[in-house]
Amino acid sequence: MLEKLQTIINKYESLREESLKPEIFEDMEKAKKINKELSSMEKTYELAVNYKKALETERDALDLINNESDADLVEMAQEELNEVRPKIEEYDRQLTIALLPKDPNDDKNIFLEIRPAAWGDEAWLFASELLKMYLNYAQRKWWKPEIVEEQLSEIWGVKFVMVKIAGNSVYSLMKFESWVHRVQRIPDTESNWRVHTSTVTVAIMPEAEDVDIQIDPKDIIMDTYAASSSGWQNANKNQTWVRLHHIPSWLIVNIGDNKSQMMNKEKAFAVLKSRLYQIELEKKQAEEKSLRWNQIGTWDRSEKIRTYNFPQDRVTDHRIHESWSNLPNIMMWNIDEIIDKLVLENQTMLLNKEMWNTEE
Numbered sequence: 001m002l003e004k005l006q007t008i009i010n011k012y013e014s015l016r017e018e019s020l021k022p023e024i025f026e027d028m029e030k031a032k033k034i035n036k037e038l039s040s041m042e043k044t045y046e047l048a049v050n051y052k053k054a055l056e057t058e059r060d061a062l063d064l065i066n067n068e069s070d071a072d073l074v075e076m077a078q079e080e081l082n083e084v085r086p087k088i089e090e091y092d093r094q095l096t097i098a099l100l101p102k103d104p105n106d107d108k109n110i111f112l113e114i115r116p117a118a119w120g121d122e123a124w125l126f127a128s129e130l131l132k133m134y135l136n137y138a139q140r141k142w143w144k145p146e147i148v149e150e151q152l153s154e155i156w157g158v159k160f161v162m163v164k165i166a167g168n169s170v171y172s173l174m175k176f177e178s179w180v181h182r183v184q185r186i187p188d189t190e191s192n193w194r195v196h197t198s199t200v201t202v203a204i205m206p207e208a209e210d211v212d213i214q215i216d217p218k219d220i221i222m223d224t225y226a227a228s229s230s231g232w233q234n235a236n237k238n239q240t241w242v243r244l245h246h247i248p249s250w251l252i253v254n255i256g257d258n259k260s261q262m263m264n265k266e267k268a269f270a271v272l273k274s275r276l277y278q279i280e281l282e283k284k285q286a287e288e289k290s291l292r293w294n295q296i297g298t299w300d301r302s303e304k305i306r307t308y309n310f311p312q313d314r315v316t317d318h319r320i321h322e323s324w325s326n327l328p329n330i331m332m333w334n335i336d337e338i339i340d341k342l343v344l345e346n347q348t349m350l351l352n353k354e355m356w357n358t359e360e
């Protein structure tokens with residue numbers, strides 16, 4: 001363990017030293033890569049440094065206890081030893097989790113898609129509330145959310161929305177939000193005070209890079225059109241919207257949030273790559289579903305993962321069978337506790353899997 005931790009410390013400090021060299025700013029791609037790696041290693045590095053310091057404190061305290069004749073010094077050393085040993089245990093636990101095999105997508109940006117499902121108007125309203133919740137959460141994390149595509153309903157709500165969220169380790173926290181979210185509440189238009197149930201589907205897709213997915217230009221049919229048109233090419237001179245049709249998968253992407261057709265085209269290809277990449281991930285998850293240990297993220301698309309019950313002021317995550325109160329506060333932005341619990345549960349599963357494999 002100590003040898004592995006020293007390797008991490010050495011690598012982090014070497015990267016940090018390299019990131020401060022003046023010549024690194026001449027190569028922005030390399031600088032970006034180094035800073036991203038530093039960010040992903042930072043927590044483990046801090047744990048490793050604190051763990052080593054705690055072990056040194058333990059060693060010095062034991063040395064005093066075993067070799068010092070002054071009773072007061074021995075008593076102080078014993079107190080220090082009693083304080084540091086629980087810290088060592090906690091650092092050891094956290095490092096064991098931090099050193100688990102990492103999801104290769106954890107450091108990636110994401111595309112978030114929200115689609116209302118059952119019960120029309122109420123689902124549209126709830127979709128807009130989920131969107132606000134995620135946007136607020138992203139801003140509190142100092143991430144950068146950007147609405148790529150949005151289709152508004154006739155009332156205050158959304159029929160579909162896609163958001164790109166960029167920042168540090170976005171996918172690692174947001175990946176457990178995928179699949180069906182259910183809301184139970186009394187709509188304002190309900191005269192008999194009956195509770196209605198609606199559902200909204202959330203999809204979290206890691207942003208694919210060129211090395212992840214390569215698209216053959218021959219497989220693409222691209223149309224350009226204006227927002228005011230019916231979607232046909234050459235409708236008028238302001239053809240800023242872009243539609244990509246990927247023939248092998250039958251996927252269609254429409255992007256037109258920017259005034260530049262070129263920028264919309266770039267965004268459309270980024271979205272298409274991420275959707276194709278997500279399809280490949282889901283195939284892999286389906287293959288692994290028969291294994292004894294499954295991550296929380298491998299959830300059936302047709303099943304609900306969470307219920308927001310407004311009359312009872314309760315949010316329940318069905319994967320880990322836990323509930324939280326103060327629903328209005330959660331819907332504003334405070335989903336940290338839920339996401340942190342899901343991350344911890346997933347880490348525990350992975351840790352148990354690692355121990356089980358080691359025993360075998």
